Amino acid sequence: MEKKKMTEVKINELFVPKGTKRRSGKKLKKDNGVCIHEAGTSSAPAVNHAKNQYNNCNAAVNGWHFTVDDVEVWQSFPLDEVAEHSGKREGNDTTVAIEIADKVTAGEYWRKAVDNAAWLAAWILRQKGHTKAVHKQNIWQHNDWSGKDCPKQIRKGNPVNWAAFVAKVNEYLAA
Incomplete structure (x- = not known):
């Protein structure tokens, strides 16, 4: 995975309208x-997922805060709001x-x-005051x-296992 500083990936915003199903x-x-x-889903870059959430905001309840691909990040929900993503109330109410x-x-x-997902996870954890990523304490798999x-x-x-992914998040947190 790449070496990158915490400020190198642009975060675009296309927030799902508030007060919709999503x-x-x-x-x-x-x-x-x-x-x-x-x-x-194959063949869809991050921007397409963000636009789909935005355009279909009343079609479904499920949603997510960020979509990331090889070149960019799209944010669809504020960091402090619930998105229905995990399949369990506790996960939805406590994680981004x-x-x-x-x-x-x-x-x-x-x-x-x-790699960009690891960078983004570190960026979010840093925003929330975390200094280390620990599985099932502040970073979860779906x-x-x-x-x-x-x-x-x-x-x-593919391309790394979970332990290596969390280690990469920690590298970015330490950067």
């Missing part, structure tokens, strides 16, 4: 950290969701997307809440 405006009960997901846009799950694209095989590629070790 965004109630309810505040997180507690800031436990981040939950990592993979979109599970990062969705990795897996338009391709191989090669340099995927390595950069996962699987930890729901049992779903997500983030599937990272769980398979």
Whole structure:
């Protein structure tokens, strides 16, 4: 994975409208950290996922805070609001969701997307006052809440396994 400073990835904003099915405006009960997901849909960059959440804000309840790919990050919810993403009330009420846009799950694209997700997780954790990422204390897999095989590629070790991903988050936190 790449070496990068905490300020090197641009975060674009396209917030889901407040008061819609997808965004109630309810505040997180507690800031436990981040939950990592993979979109599970090929051929869609981060911007497409953000636009889909925005354009279909009354079609579904589920949502997520950030989508990241190999070149950019899109934020759809404020850091202090609930998004229905984890499959369990506790996960939704306490974590910020990062969705990795897996338009391709191989090669340099995927390595950069996962690296940017690690950078983003560190950036969020730093915003919330965390100095170290610890699995099930302030960084979770979607699987930890729901049992779903997500983030599937990272769980398979593509391009890194979960322990290496958390280690990369910690490298960025220390930068």
